[in-house]
Amino acid sequence: MFISICIPAYKNLLFLERLLNSIAVQTFKDFEVVITDDSPDDELRIFLENYQSHYPIQYYKNQYALGTPENWNEGIRKAKGEWIKIMHDDDWFLHENSLAQFASLAQANQNAFIFSAYQNLYLEEKRTEKVVEDSDSFRFKHLKKNVASLLSKNIIGPPSVIMHKNDGKIFYDKQLKWLVDIDFYVHRMKSDKIIYIDEPLINVGLSNEQVTKSCFRIADVEIPEYFYFMNKIGFNNLKNILVYDASWRLLRNLEIRNLNQLLAHESKVEIPQTIKSMIQFQNLFPIGILKIGLLSKMLMLIHYIFNNTKFKS
Numbered sequence: 143m144f145i146s147i148c149i150p151a152y153k154n155l156l157f158l159e160r161l162l163n164s165i166a167v168q169t170f171k172d173f174e175v176v177i178t179d180d181s182p183d184d185e186l187r188i189f190l191e192n193y194q195s196h197y198p199i200q201y202y203k204n205q206y207a208l209g210t211p212e213n214w215n216e217g218i219r220k221a222k223g224e225w226i227k228i229m230h231d232d233d234w235f236l237h238e239n240s241l242a243q244f245a246s247l248a249q250a251n252q253n254a255f256i257f258s259a260y261q262n263l264y265l266e267e268k269r270t271e272k273v274v275e276d277s278d279s280f281r282f283k284h285l286k287k288n289v290a291s292l293l294s295k296n297i298i299g300p301p302s303v304i305m306h307k308n309d310g311k312i313f314y315d316k317q318l319k320w321l322v323d324i325d326f327y328v329h330r331m332k333s334d335k336i337i338y339i340d341e342p343l344i345n346v347g348l349s350n351e352q353v354t355k356s357c358f359r360i361a362d363v364e365i366p367e368y369f370y371f372m373n374k375i376g377f378n379n380l381k382n383i384l385v386y387d388a389s390w391r392l393l394r395n396l397e398i399r400n401l402n403q404l405l406a407h408e409s410k411v412e413i414p415q416t417i418k419s420m421i422q423f424q425n426l427f428p429i430g431i432l433k434i435g436l437l438s439k440m441l442m443l444i445h446y447i448f449n450n451t452k453f454k455s
Contacts, residue, residue, distance in 0.1 A: 148217030170242035211314035232347035233302035258339035294384035
């Protein structure tokens with residue numbers, strides 16, 4: 143088996159059927175589908191018993207709800223394919239050759255982290271948006287130099303747009319929700335060759351109920367996860383201007399004006415001197431000034447220039 147398409151499912155029968163139908167028409171056929179079910183009832187199991195598929199589906203009902211991201215990991219653990227293709231149940235393949243394009247690159251590259259452009263579909267607003275990154279862009283070039291720069295902006299996208307080797311080395315960190323995908327990507331890309339397909343191959347369904355939206359601008363989530371993630375990769379990555387900028391924007395957007403405010407959300411870790419200095423420097427200026435994009439960027443650069451020799455791992 144070459145590819146395991148892993149689907150962490152939770153209710154959403156209509157979305158799941160749409161995804162399964164998009165799998166059925168794929169021209170590349172050397173795959174299995176692994177469904178791990180977090181639903182509280184048997185509705186999904188009954189649906190699958192009656193679903194007419196012409197490809198292998200391995201269904202596993204979790205004894206208890208594993209949640210995000212452990213249900214993703216469960217699918218990976220059950221997978222028998224050489225490569226893992228996570229597909230969330232509200233996403234689906236854009237056309238019949240989508241999987242074939244992933245497979246072709248996987249066959250030519252033994253250890254690779256493959257991701258494609260994609261198309262967002264905003265379900266409530268009924269509009270679409272193509273997301274295609276320029277491989278010559280400043281951010282993309284920085285990604286290849288230092289994968290930690292992904293913290294500044296997730297230019298890869300959601301897990302449904304990636305494919306990676308089934309080597310059992312790295313799983314999604316269950317301590318994370320806001321940064322769970324970025325953390326996984328960074329650790330995979332440290333050792334894997336980065337390959338980008340600049341053609342949209344995946345439809346990504348977006349709604350107001352997604353986990354990352356429930357974490358957005360919530361200090362009790364974002365601040366502990368930031369320090370947890372940075373401690374994993376090392377605060378020496380603040381030498382990267384994009385990582386530095388991400389840290390600056392986190393403090394600015396959450397309006398952290400002094401150390402006590404920060405410690406109210408994260409008191410279990412040592413705060414690096416650079417972060418303390420960043421808070422003190424931002425506090426010299428009104429929030430209104432800091433939220434003017436160009437002015438904020440200039441102030442960040444000034445602080446970066448005067449602090450870039452002080453970073454510690």
